[in-house]
Amino acid sequence: MNRLKFFVLFAALLLYVVPTRAEGMIVTVSIAPLKYFVESIGGDLVEVEVMVSSGASPATYEPKPRQMVALTRSKLYIAIGVPFERAWLPRMHSANPDMTVVKSTSGMHLLPMASHHHHQDGNEVLQVEQGKRILDPHVWNSPKMARELAAVILSALVRADAAGSPVYRKNYDQLMAKINEVDTEIKGLLAGSKGKHFLTYHPSWGYFAHDYGLVQVPVELEGKHPGPRELAEVIELAKEESIKAVFVQPQFSTKSAQTIADAIGGTVVVADPLAEDWADNLVNIARQFSITLR
Structure with a gap:
């Protein structure tokens, strides 16, 4: 059966x-x-x-x-x-x-999920694989x-x-x-943060970033854990952008996130995109973003 x-x-x-x-x-x-x-x-x-x-x-x-x-x-x-x-x-x-x-x-x-990232003319670019659009x-x-x-x-x-x-x-x-x-409260919290990068293990915040002019840098891509090369690239970018926090969600392992945080002298911050109380949760997460993006 x-x-x-x-x-x-x-x-x-x-x-x-x-x-x-x-x-x-x-x-x-x-x-x-x-x-x-x-x-x-x-x-x-x-x-x-x-x-x-x-x-x-x-x-x-x-x-x-x-x-x-x-x-x-x-x-x-x-x-x-x-x-x-x-x-x-x-x-x-x-x-x-x-x-x-x-x-x-x-x-x-719908926006595409980031597939991989690479350096282009000294700037980090999030890119979608040709012919393979995984929607967020x-x-x-x-x-x-x-x-x-x-x-x-x-x-x-x-x-x-x-x-x-x-x-x-x-x-x-x-x-x-x-x-x-x-929306109004988040705009107030993130005023002056436009264009800033934030590091997140699982790419759950693409639409949030799009709303408020931020740049999401994911560690995990297409559900795959990063290898040594990907970790090195993320760490390099985090140092270039003076990123001092790695956002993680409680549903996923934080081992790789902690490795990155240790390498950049930063911290791991829990931000749960699956919390039931949508309104309070999103405002609280925006507050966390505002603190780390200062």
């Missing part, structure tokens, strides 16, 4: 022993920040399940059997384009064919892109539950006001 069939049968069995919740329409999301947006718009009319567990990596995650139970009751699945979805999204949809899968970044102008899914880390994301979620909720439309639209307006507030 393959894994998908096992999960479906297991989920069906658990339906008899796990009480269903009737409080609201069940919506499953891939990562915790999406829960913030769905709950902000859906309010009491939705119940949100998060697929990638706290502390786990969206690159390698495998759903747990109990999560398949939630999927059998989910009306919507909000996908964001993180790597684990490539393998699992078709299987999850097969487990619940009546569930509507919303590809939330469809129609957005981390749109939620940008207030500008978050506005588009919120609009997609609003539309999905209204289509799934037309009766709740007045509530969803009112909550959406409040969320947009909050996103604008976050």
Whole structure:
């Protein structure tokens, strides 16, 4: 018996022993920040399940059997384009064919992930491999892109539950006001930082950097740990740009980041792009950026 069939049968069995919740329409999301947006718009009319567990990596995650139970009751699945979805999204949809899968970044102008970097005329250039565009899914880390994301979620909720439309639209307006507030606060924190480089182990901050005129320098590229040559290049650039911090996220190993920090006489700073409290988290991370970019 393959894994998908096992999960479906297991989920069906658990339906008899796990009480269903009737409080609201069940919506499953891939990562915790999406829960913030769905709950902000859906309010009491939705119940949100998060697929990638706290502390786990969206690159390698495998759903747990109990999560398949939630999927059998989910009306919507909000996908964001993180790597684990490539393998699992078709299987999850097969487990619940009546569930509507919303590809939330469809129609957005996505930036390419940096593929490698090299020196050109003394300046560091982030370059995409020719003929291989790996698009960056981390749109939620940008207030500008978050506005588009919120609009997609609003539309999905209204289509799934037309009766709740007045509530969803009112909550959406409040969320947009909050996103604008976050954007304004971050602009204030990063005033005067335009053009400055910051070093991050996993390239989660491309859209954030694009919003505020910063330059993201990733250590890990395309999910691959850096080799000695790549580490040497990053260390050289960090010294040239007087970078004294390496931003890491708790879902990934910090060993290479610590090696770089030791080489440049800097520190490792934790910045979690997958925190559930989107607004406070993004402002706090912007505050950390502002301190290290001074």
